[in-house]
Amino acid sequence: MGWGDLLGRWPVWRQATGADRTGRGAAARSAGTERLRPRVADADRVVKSVCPYCAVGCGQNVYVRDGRVVQIEGDPDSPISRGRLCPKGSASLQLTTGSARESGVLYRRPYGTEWERLDLDTAMDMIADRVIRARRDGWQWTDEDGNRVRRTLGFASLGGATLDNEENYLFKKLFTALGAIQIENQARI
Template sequence: MKLTRRDFLKISSAATAGLALGGCTTMGFNMQPVQEQAWRLRTQDAKETPTICCYCAVGCGILCHTDKRTGKVIYTEGDADHPINRGALCAKGAATYQVAQNDKRMTKVLYRAPYSTQWEEKSWDWALRQIAKRVKDSRDKSFTRKNAKGQVVNRCDGIASVGSAALDNEECWIYQAMLRAMGLVYIEHQARI
């Protein structure tokens, strides 16, 4: 019997179809539908929060999945609904999970006093009070109420700000309002630089 290529394809197709439709379990295939999956997505019960990538001025959207019980980040992915990146992320953006979940990440405030060679651990309350105190001291020292002509200017020349492009419009507005309320005139933003 001479077997042509066409005959071989007919026979092998018929055999494959017969095995598939026959529910062949003897060869290790089970074509029955899966009733219950043994695995679950780790993000199935997670809270999904949209955010913005913290690395550059592009402002790509990221979905951050957090455990509802512990509040810990369990997964991050590109936001497919975001108009800038449409779900795609660069290597840095794709690795943002490691920013939150990294055993080498600093979690305590380290302070080195002027002229000291040693770092000291401080509390967050102490650090925030020190920052506020030093900003207020600097503002008070460099605040100008009136210029040389006697005109009221109410400005602070001793502090400048370069804002972060990772902030959204609402955060930028609040940040700008705070800076202008303090009298700052040297205000720049990373997205413009």
């Protein structure tokens, strides 16, 4: 192999002597770059979505293969974020498929030091019983001035920023129907 062949492999030489003076095209390509493939190349479909973390509403492209989410990236067609995501939004894949994501119900008894697993039906019954009891025990028909208020101060709702607008809307409707007046969302705080 001669010097001409060696120099021809060197990207700086190709940039200086070739037509690609900016070094963003053929001059920058190597055998290694030619073998690279986009990590979303074998996705079956792309689903448009919105980042769940805050109220900005950055657009996301969710890449799906065989019914599973394989990658989440910023949507360049989004007029809000133009394909950019903050560090939390960039980590959305971990929220959906991360190995550290808890997928079962954990419960720690009062004064307990360890978490225990519960089945979903048991946990839902416990929650329903507590909501009914708190609503009944904290119900107010009238305030101290005799005004009719029909409310409960027995519980409150604090929605999470990982919920989308529709989910937070449904929580607001549910807690309002239950008579709660302390209803807030973490994304607004």
